[in-house]
Amino acid sequence: MKNTQKTLITFILIICAVSTTSAQINRTLETKVADILAQFPTENANHTNQLINDILELNSEGILLFCDMLVPAGTGNDTQVRFALNSLATYSGGTAQQITENTVEKTFLLALQKETDVEIQSFLIERLALCGSDVSATALSPYLAKPKLYNVALATITSIGTDNASEVIFEALKTSDNNIKPSLISALGKLRYMPAAAYIQDLTDANSIIIQQSALTALAEIAPVNAMGKLIEAAKNANYTLNNSKAILALINYGNRLKEEGKIELSKEVGKLLLKNCTAENQLHFRTAGIHLLRENNEANFIKTLLKEAKHSNTNYRGTVFNAAAHNITSAEVTKWAKAYKKMAPEAKPQLLKLLQNSKESIVFEKCIVAAIHDKNDLVSIAGIKSLAYQPKEKALPLLLKLLTYTKNEVKNNSIKETLLRVSSLEDGAILASNLEKSTIEGKKVLIEVLAAKRASDYFTEVVHLLNLKNETLTTAIFEALPSLSTTENLPEIVKLLTSEKNPTNIRNIQKAIVTTIDASEEDHSELIFNTYNSIQNNENLLAVLPALNNDEALKLVEISLNSTTKKQQLEALKALASWRTNNALPYLFTAVTSINDSELRKNAFNNYLVQVRNSSYPNDQKLLLFKKLMPLATSVDEQKNILNNIGNVKTFLALVFVSEYLNNPALKATASNAAIKIALPSPGKKDGLKGNLVREIVTNSVDNLTGPDSQYIKIDVTEFLNNMPQEEGFVSIFNGTDFSGWEGLVQNPIARNKMSKKALAKAQAKANAQMMKDWYIKDGVIGFKGEGYNNICTIKDYGDFEMLVDWKITNGGDSGIYLRGAPQVQIWDIALTKVGAQVGSGGLYNNQKNERIPLEVADNPVDEWNTFRIKMVGERVTVYLNGVLVTDNVILENYWDRALPIFTKEAIELQAHGEDLGFKNIYVREIKSGTDLLSDAEKAAGFKSLFNGRDLDHWIGNKTDYTVENNEIAVRPKQGGHGNLYTAEEYSDFNFRFEFKLTSGANNGLGIHVPLEGDAAYVGKELQILDNTASIYANLKPYQYHGSVYGIIAAKRGHLKPLGQWNQQEVIVQGDTIKIILNGEVIVDGNIKEASKNGTVDGLEHPGLKRKKGHIAFLGHGSELEFRNIRIKDLSK
Amino acid sequence: MNSQKKSRRDFVKKSVAIAAGISIIPRYVMGGNGFLAPSDQLTKAVIGVGGMGQSHLGYEGTKLLAVCDADGNHLANTLKKVGGDVKGYRDFRDVLARPDIDIVHIATPPHWHGIMSIMAAEAGKDVWCEKPMTRTIGEGKRVVEAMKVHGKMFRLNTWFRFKDNFYGLNTEVKKLKKVVDSGVLGWPLKVTISGVTGFNWKFYWVGKENLAPQTIPAHLDYNMWLGPAPEKPYNAHRVHSTFRGYWDYDGGGLGDMGQHYIDPVQYFLGKDETSPVKVEVDAPQQHYDAIGTWRKITFTYADGCQIILDGENKDKNAAYIEGPNGKIFNGFKSTIPNIEGLIDSLPDPMEQITSFSESVRTREKFALNEENGHRSGTIVNMGIIALRLGRTLEFDPVKQVFINDEEANRLLDQPSRNSWAY
Secondary structure, three states: OOOOOHHHHHHHHHHHOOOHHHHHHHHHHHHHHHHHHHHOOOOOOOHHHHHHHHHHHOOOHHHHHHOOOOOOOOOOOOOHHHHHHHHHHHHHHHOOOOHHHHHHHHHHHHHHHHHHHHHHHHHHHHHHHOOOHHHHHHHHHHHHHHOOOOHHHHHHHHHHHHHHHHHHHOOOOHOOOOOOOOHHHHHHOOOOOHHHHHHHHHHOOOHHHHHHHHHHHHHHHHOOHHHHHHHHHHHOOOOOOOOOOOHHHHHHHHHHHHHHHOOHHHHHHHHHHHHHOOOOOOHHHHHHHHHHHHHHOOOHHHHHHHHHHHHHOOHHHHHHHHOOOOOOOOHHHHHHHHHHHHOOOOOOHHHHHHHHOOOHHHHHHHHHHHHOOOOOOHHHHHHHHHHHHOOOOOHHHHHHHHHOOOOOHHHHHHHHHHHHHHHOOOOHHHHHHHHHOOOOHHHHHHHHHHHHHOOHHHHHHHHHHHHHEEEEEEEEHHHHHHHHHOHHHHHHHHHHHHHHHHHHHHHHHHHHHHHHHHHOOOOOOOOHHHHHHOOOOOHHHHHHHHHHHHHHHHHHHHHHHHOOOOOOHHHHHHHHHOOOHHHHHHHHHHHHHHHHHHHHHHHHHHHHHHHHHHOOOHHHHHHHHHHHHHHHHOOOHHHHHHHHHHHHOOHHHHHHHHHHHHOOOOOOHHHHHHHHHHHHHHOOOOOOOOOOOOHHHHHHHHHHHOOOHHHHHHHHHHHHHHOOOOOOOOOOOOOOOOOOEEEEEEOOOOHHHHHHHHHHHHHHHHHHHHHHHHHEEEEOOOOEEEEOOOOOEEEEEOOOOOEEEEEEEEEEEEEEEEOOOOEEEEEOOOOOOHOOOOOOOOOOOOOOOOOOOOOOOOOOOOOOOEEEEEEEEEEEEEEEEEOOEEEEEEEOOOOOOOOOOOOOOOOEEEOOOOOEEEEEEEEEEEEEEEEEEEEEEEEHHHHOOEOOOOOOOOOEEEOOOEEEEOOOEEEEOOOOOOOOOOEOOOOOOOOOEEEEEEEEEOOEEEEEEOOOOOOOHHOOOOOEEEEEEOOOOOOOHHHHHHHEEEOOOOOOOOOOOOOOOOEEEEEEEOOOOEEEEEEEEEEEEEEEEEHOOOOOOOOOOOOHHHHHOOOOEEEEEEOOEEEEEEEEEEEEOO | OOHHHHHHHHHHHHHHHHHHHOOOOOOHOOOOOOOOOOOOOOOEEEEEEOOOHHHHOOOOOEEEEEOOOOOOHHHHHHHHHHOOOOOOOOOHHHHHHOOOOOOOOEOOOOHHHHHHHHHHHHHOEEEEEOOOOEEEEEEHHHHHHHHHHHOOOOEOOOOOOOOOOOOOOOOOOHHHHHHHOOOOOOOOOEEEEEEOOOOOOOOOOOOOOOOOOOOOOOOOOOHHHOOOOOOOOOOOOHOOHHHHHHOOOOOOOHHHHHHHHHHHHHHHOOOOOOOOOEEEOOOOOOOOOOOOOOOOOEEEOOOOOOEEOOOOOOOOOOOOEOOOOEEHHHHHEEEOOOOOHHHOOOOOOOOOOOOOHHHHHHHOOOOHOOOOOOHHHHHHHHHHHHHHHOOOOEOOOOOOOOEOOHHHHHOOOOOOOOOOOO
């Protein structure tokens, strides 16, 4: 559709100049409204503001048109209208209010008057809560009596909140039904509307308890001074407890409101009443309210009451007394509290200390904190210790250190430690260390822990020296501190400590200290470690530090220990492997799983193998192979689950396929389902979700098996994921694991084969198929080769552009490959075959001569182990990943059979036989269909040409920023900031143009024909509408604006677009002045432009482009998202 | 009533006896899992047992006495699960009327949090409330007031300001607090919360536009579920586990995860007693009902400190905390050499009470309580209001109102439906 504002304005001017009729103005307004609406929702505030300004220019009449488009919920889609109207409300209600001079508000009210649907009425009234003024408050008054609308009307009037608004509510209250009264009363309370106070006070005697309650509550909130008696009486009637009248709460709030209003004496009176009447257990929190009230009203000498109340036996209540006391506490009060400390009950002392802890008065420190610390009651003593954290360090530190010279109590010592950590820093290390000697054993422990926490490595010697005391607790603490206190220079000493230590916990800590120290050091400490290792007999404790050395020699020592006969040695070796820093330890862990009989050791190896694979630096394809390899060795359901959980972190298609095999296993299906969904769905913030029919199927089958706390959320994600997944086939299995369906024996090469007669070919094929059955076999889902010759098998189907996944393995001396489009090959061979150059690895294009044939790196797994190829072939170029490593990077595959020719455009995929044992499995292909592939045979025969190859915009010129290629389609993404249209590079006069398009809601584009590269295509050429005219924003279109119309010239038949999200097929046949358009099999336009415009154009505008006979074909952007694909043309002029 | 009253008294007497007994120290003082003799055990009720409420059933050292939900299915499933003498309720007011319940857990959608917290305090209960604390700033202020007036304890259910290893940052908040307090990064600081720094925003928590009315299922008391929220035709997407996508009940990924991510930042920046003075949003236009996504929200404090929510993870090099003199990245990587050593050498931050049972027994405020919780909730709500209005807003942290924006102020405290008075 045309949406150029300038044109429209010109249009209006023309019309106004000739003769102004309301019908014509309406028509222009409607067009304007639709054009504006099409741009909602916007991507940013600037665009919103610009559109709002456009709307405001249309005045009330225009805004009403928007309101007219609201439809009752469930009867259509008015989303864009609601976006527009809400923006209008938020825009006009804020700082920009003056510019609209209430136009928006008045128009909304007009619209509301006409409206009969309750939901739409509510929508409009709710919007007025933002932009409404007194005008709305008055206008909404009748709605306060409507059972279904009074709530929303009341909310809006309350939001407006002026005196006039309150008055409207008050008036309504006088005549309202009893069931509405409580809401009206509450609103008047919230608005604190004093003129209603007397009336509301009368309602506190109403028969209805709910009215009573709301009246008391509102009265308290309004807080007239003369309501005191009433509120007290009501509280008294309720015995100062919480009943349905909520009178006690009203009284409390009344007290608070009086305070706020500066009526201090009255407020205090309420407080005193509360104190007097609220004494029972279930009234104490009301008593608290009284305490706060009096405290905050600065009741004279209230400290006396507080001091008394602080002796209350209820801890909860006492706590609130201290909290009230903390409010604006004065220095004089601090002194009083401090003096009262001594006589406080033990259980009150900690609370009092909390109140005083921030006071720097010396009386607090001396009379309270010091006393508390020495209190016999541990709770008090601990509170005292903790409060030292808030005192100056020079006071706190000596006291804490002193305590350590005699306390032995563990809980107290913990508090001392916590407090020391809070008051001291590294610079206090010397004082802490100097106290080591005189402290108790428990005290020493605290000091060591604090020194370690501060990493006071300067005192390593002092701490380690204490080992001489041979106290077990202390020794443990010292070793625990070692990792934080050791530096490189201590390394020989701690290594030595390790050789003599027997306690397992201590050993772990020393090992940790050694590892930490080596890690922090830049030198190589291998010599020290190896020398020690070799010089002592029970050297297994040193195994744990070898990963820190991280060299081959260290790994060798671990390997030897793994084969040792003592279990301890083996266990330590396994632990070392588990924390190895490179991937090199993995094979040893795997061997351990297969070869160790001891179940504990085996389990250890099993679990650590998984951890190491997970943490390894391998690409996902390789991780998957390593995980899968362990599955047959799992001996319990738990182990199987562990593997599946790990595979859940591998986001590859084959990982999904693997876990899906367990979806029918009752014991494993929950785990497999969780893993499948984790693999398939995009990771947060990324667009790495998998797609295709098989993915859809697996995810759909998994979602109901989900368990765990997040499953609710995940299910929502899954629905969203499935809804948004593009409808494409994705990877398809081309080997079913049980027979040769889809495969056949190879007959010659493609060139030779094409020369054969049909009959000869059939005969040769039968022979080749028989040979295939002899040479190849299928077992356990694997295609294997048992023959001796070189008889490849190939897919019956031919493939053009595709991506392929295949797992393969070879034995010693193996040599094979995968032929792409009937030509050799992606190489597979044993890298030990150095005579033929196999040391370069597999995955290269072996038969290339001009282009690269050597892989970028060696990524092969050892023979007899599985490998994964990920091969992509687009055009004549091939990319290969071997076990996740890029080995062939977008290299041209040469035509081996005739080097003068480029590679065939479409041929079979072949698995090569080379005389040796080999196997293939998990063979999946994703076809990348595009361009010529999509032409039907009839189209090819008729001379159609593809204009879009699915990869790039080669046949196109113009805006290539907003028009991009996604999923082999042309995606229009107008938010990318480009300008202009996308034109065919060639010009056409008569033609048959076929294409597919997919619309988004309200999408607007256009197909320009006979257009030049400059100017507005609808006028300088012809524009054939491309438009989602099903959207409600286009409800008022003129027929010449419908989808398919020759804009402004010939109307199209409406109603043949497919539902949103589905692809539409369209054919446009242009011959001379005739234009015929077929949409989804239906002729929607069949006309002659000369005929149609002989008496002037329908839109009354000049269309100079009607005279053009030739030009580009173009997609005309109007700011909407949509997609095109399968674009082809037959030039009818030739 | 009387017997219950007595049992509470007994408890008080017992605790006095324990304290006076000198050598017996309750387990909560020593840490650990808070084992208590059954007679001392605190009791609780959980309101809202659909999604998050399920976790509350098992939280920390209290005995579950009652569960409540407006959905009969939720209630029946939960009662089947918890068994015993736990009683089920459809109306939370009946739960609050029980004198034998100490703590009320509120795990309803956020539009109920404020009202229920206040009513619980008025009934004399302590409160353990799900995040986000309240759906509006006004409700937050009233919760603060109610807790003070009635002397009740409040704990908000997010824990990163005191628990180790929060989200993607993989570090203790204590370390961040120490490094910020040390001043080594300089001042003011800029904190970026995004996938890059370890906190991905849950943008799939969005609503659907143009919902069609559906029949209310028989097991759901929709009127009660809506409570104070405006009347809107029922649609299953509005309720249970997808309510987060609608402004009437929550605030999408920002509303729901915002307080998780922002509260620890407020703590280590030392902003527990104030609020930002400005909020700026960069976002697509928001629908009036269904919550959408956003690109970036920036909060600025009076001293220049900033909290940046980068929804698109656009700033690929963003530091989690950045100051004039240094940066801390995801995983606690830093531009400051030997930062770990530096942090360890410094004094620890002041104690935070991290067991709510301890808070309830000692009446010391929990680490994350109604006051600092209201402040971090205010940051979230400032963001929500700015998003809804699509414009930059300025805020007065003392009066807690927006400056020169009447409309923003109307969103500070929206009127409730029916006579849900607050």
